[in-house]
Amino acid sequence: MTKDMMRGFDLYQPANLENALNLTARLGKDAWLMAGGNDSLDWFKDRVKNPVALIDLLAIDSLKGIRETAEGIEIGATTTLTEIANSDLVKSRYNLLAEAASHVASPQIRNVSTIGGNLCQDARCWYYRAGLDCYRAGGKKCYADTPEGMNREHCLFAADRCVAVSPSDTAPALVALDATCLIHGPEGQRSVKAEDFFIGPAVDIERMTVLEENEILTAIQIPDRWAGANFYFEKVADRNTWDFALVNVACAMRLNNGTIEDVRIACSGVECVPKRLTVVESVVKGSPVDDEIAALAGKSAIRGATPLNYNHFKIPLLENLVKRAIRNS
């Protein structure tokens, strides 16, 4: 347990968003935002990240809860995954998200993990988490993309020096539901499509999202457009509890007399961002749901996949998950 003593930090528990934003502005790089803490505390215990100040977001009531809006629903950033998984509103309209949320980690983690934290969590590459000086940590090499590197969990697509993947189970569901992330910063409010919220190493190798240091993710909005559609979520991991997805898939589909009228499909575990499979979408749109189109969807999902030494298995895994998603949505 000697590894587990966190370094001291100043703890702030602002009661409203304005105070929190003032703090981020005042403290700048020294501050770390924390919600449920499931990602953050590991970093601190390992002493890999040592913030001077911690801003606990959980005392801010306006960031909590699930509301109906004129355009759909809005989920506050610190709403827990258990609340989302159990919410009648979410289950009745966007069961895809409820399913995804209920597949994260373990019951106790879901009880405190927030949707905001699940989206903003950092890469789970163990070289990086162990504190090595890799590209993502500001260094000049990647330890995973080497002949001996343990890269079974790493990416198939869009590698750019870093080969880490998006670890989140809820992110692909929100991309498939065409959700929007609401962000507050010193200059006011902006909204970013879930699809554009995540960024890969080619854009910025040290960040996973578009969030600037002094910005706070405040809510997720899901439009009516996909309410009550046909959904499919599946996650494959080594163990059903705790483990991150090797690959997961989230699909929202509108059928008209057995024909795929519209569809959005995304997956985590294969790229640094939740990958929206636009090629699959255009291949299947307008077709009846049958084995043939599902097989074609699977084949198009893996086009361009570039495996590393130990993750070839992810190619047939992705292919089969997409096949099933299209056949069973």
Added chain:
Amino acid sequence: MEPEFYTPLGAGDTPKSRSARVSRRSFIKGIIATGATVASGSMLGTLAGCSAETSSTTGIAGTVERLITLNINGKSRRVDVLPQETLAMTLRYKLGLTGTKLGCDRGECGACTILIDDVPTYSCSTLSHGVRGRQVTTIEGLQAANGDLHPVQQAFVDELGPQCGFCTPGQVLSAVGLLKVNPSPTRDEARRAMSGNLCRCGAYDHYLNSVMRAARTS
């Protein structure tokens, strides 16, 4: 740059805090040696809590107060809590409630499971300052005032649930949390609710039998 995998205890801390930690340890040892049970949380808390210097003792505007009141097992406990202190640490090493176990300290085993407002939570992954105003229940808080075991504890005994017992407090609290929201779970629901608690002895089926018995008897 050579990466640091295992940072020795106290590295990076001031010498003052290092020696203070030793004195905390000998203080706790002293308590064990004299056989004293934890009578006064506030006394123990003050002594143990002043061990490590952190910058927040300088009282920067807006930071938390270190001396706080927590509601543990229905009692108000005054305790001096560091900003970076987890609830598992406070419970075990400030309040003497060592029924809460630490297995991994990483949210990966469930040994530290406690209830916060009746919801099963990993106390190793919760900051103590975050539970002010909430009801914390540990394994010590389950039995009745007259010493009778909680029905879930009794069911665990009757079904010979535990093997070595290390994971048991966490298993019991997950079961108690489940039965609060779902008094008659199916075996599968119980399995799912208990899935955040590892058992190295592999007593899973015995635990499930215990939960199902508890659902019938409570």
